[in-house]
Each structure stands twice: as C-alpha cells, then as structure tokens.
Amino acid sequence: MFGVGSLVLLTLAQAQGAQQRAYLELAQAALLNPVTREELSAAVLSPEGIAGIRELFDQSIGRSVNVSATPVSPELGGESILDAGQIVWIAYPDPIHPVVRETLDRKQDPAKLLEFLETTTDGRWLLTHTGGLHALLYQMSAAPSTNDQRELLDTVLGRMVEQHFKTWSTDPVIQARMIEQTEWRGRYVGFWHIHPPRLKDSSTVEGIEPSMADMQNALQLGQFLTIVFQPDGFDLYDLSPLAALGRVDLSEVEIIRHRSEPWKRHFDTKLSIALGLP
Numbered sequence: 001m002f003g004v005g006s007l008v009l010l011t012l013a014q015a016q017g018a019q020q021r022a023y024l025e026l027a028q029a030a031l032l033n034p035v036t037r038e039e040l041s042a043a044v045l046s047p048e049g050i051a052g053i054r055e056l057f058d059q060s061i062g063r064s065v066n067v068s069a070t071p072v073s074p075e076l077g078g079e080s081i082l083d084a085g086q087i088v089w090i091a092y093p094d095p096i097h098p099v100v101r102e103t104l105d106r107k108q109d110p111a112k113l114l115e116f117l118e119t120t121t122d123g124r125w126l127l128t129h130t131g132g133l134h135a136l137l138y139q140m141s142a143a144p145s146t147n148d149q150r151e152l153l154d155t156v157l158g159r160m161v162e163q164h165f166k167t168w169s170t171d172p173v174i175q176a177r178m179i180e181q182t183e184w185r186g187r188y189v190g191f192w193h194i195h196p197p198r199l200k201d202s203s204t205v206e207g208i209e210p211s212m213a214d215m216q217n218a219l220q221l222g223q224f225l226t227i228v229f230q231p232d233g234f235d236l237y238d239l240s241p242l243a244a245l246g247r248v249d250l251s252e253v254e255i256i257r258h259r260s261e262p263w264k265r266h267f268d269t270k271l272s273i274a275l276g277l278p
C-alpha cells in the first residue's frame with residue numbers, strides 16, 4: 001500500500017535548491033523518453049540489481065518489530081533512477097513509522113503516551129487512524145489500569161503495527177528534503193515501494209500483490225514499481241502501463257521475476273533468525 005493523499009509533486013516554480021532543479025529536469029526528460037521495459041528488466045535482473053533488491057528486504061527485516069510473538073517488517077519506498085545501467089533506489093523515511101515505534105516504547109505509561117500523541121500532527125493522525133487506541137488510552141489515563149486493559153492495549157498496538165507498517169507513505173516536506181539530499185543523475189524511473197515478507201509463526205509467506213491503492217497511485221504518478229517478496233526471489237510489478245491505459249487492471253501490468261537458490265538460502269537463514277527459530 002502507499003499513502004499518496006498528502007503528496008504534492010514538486011513544480012519548477014517551487015524548486016529552490018540545485019538538486020530540486022536537477023530532479024525536475026530528470027523527471028521532465030523521462031516524460032519524453034521513459035525508461036523502457038527492456039532497460040528496466042536488464043537493470044533489475046543484473047547481479048547488482050538483484051543484490052540491491054535483496055538489500056531492501058534485508059533492511060526491512062532488520063527494522064521489524066515484535067509485538068505479538070511474530071515480527072512485522074515495514075514497507076520501504078521512495079523514488080528511483082537508472083544511472084549507467086544500474087537502478088538506484090532512493091529511500092524516503094515514512095513519517096508515521098517512527099511514531100509507531102515510539103508509541104510501543106511508551107506503552108507502560110498510558111497518560112504520558114496519550115499526551116505525546118496528542119501534541120504532534122503525526123501522533124494525532126495515528127490516534128485517529130488506529131481503531132480503539134484513543135478511547136483506551138483515555139480510559140487508562142483516568143485511573144490505574146487493569147490487567148484486562150493492558151492486554152487489550154497490546155492487541156490494539158499489534159493491529160496498529162500491522163496496519164501502519166504495511167503502508168509506506170511520504171509527504172511534501174520529506175520528499176523535498178530527500179530530493180535536495182540526493183544527487184540526481186542518469187534517468188528518472190519513478191516511485192517505488194516494497195511489499196515485505198509476512199511472517200507467520202514458523203513460516204514465511206510471500207508479500208501481497210499490488211493493492212487497488214497502489215494501482216490508483218500509479219495512474220496519478222505514471223509509475224509505481226511494487227517489489228513483492230517471494231521466499232525464493234521477487235516479483236517486480238511495473239505499473240507504468242496503467243497510466244497510458246487510464247484504468248486499474250492488474251492483468252495489464254508487467255511483472256519482472258527473479259527466482260534463485262542463493263536468494264532462498266539467504267532469506268531462509270535471515271528469517272529463521274528474525275523468528276527466533278533454532
């Protein structure tokens with residue numbers, strides 16, 4: 001998933017810094033001469049391309065949080081360029097994920113947690129977009145909390161992590177900052193995000209295919225690469241045909257697939273460690 005609601009793409013009039021101008025030049029050049037399916041496929045399936053995507057899933061697993069026995073790994077996303085035949089994934093921090101982590105860290109003190117969430121924009125957003133959290137924290141702040149309430153809080157926080165880690169979003173402030181921090185060269189490809197593995201007790205389940213929201217975003221953005229984890233590789237969905245088509249239809253989407261034994265061995269080990277298996 002991807003939250004594009006608050007995303008405003010930069011326009012030339014707003015571009016302040018040198019890198020913002022370089023970004024816009026690249027993006028405009030891509031409209032006239034987009035990266036082709038063949039170029040994208042060659043870059044993604046090169047040894048460097050596969051290693052780069054493996055690294056994205058490694059990072060996501062490394063940032064997992066453990067709420068109710070099973071770790072949940074966050075979606076990552078950003079924008080991408082093709083530089084000398086190599087695909088470069090520029091990751092943008094999600095505005096909500098850090099608030100989710102801090103909420104977990106502060107759960108022992110419901111009154112202070114509620115105060116923390118109510119005093120920031122992202123905190124207030126999280127309160128209104130996590131079912132049951134606001135009312136429960138309010139109750140727990142009013143009187144010493146019971147065991148039942150603490151158990152319920154763990155359940156609500158578990159759902160909060162599931163819901164918000166399985167979405168990657170960005171906003172205009174983060175996008176502008178990251179654009180200025182990046183050296184834009186080569187050719188512009190587009191937005192991307194990953195669908196990480198879903199971990200269930202002792203098994204690894206593949207990531208989910210692009211959602212309706214992902215495809216609607218691709219209609220607006222022109223491209224929204226969705227890289228879906230598989231236990232033995234990945235499926236990279238090139239959603240760019242949807243913008244030309246003018247409608248959402250997964251059967252029109254091109255998939256670049258990778259499957260390999262080394263990948264499977266790498267993630268079997270990595271996920272066993274993450275799950276705490278012998």
Ligand SMILES: [Zn+2]
Binds near residue numbers: 002193195210214
């Ligand atoms: Zn998605």
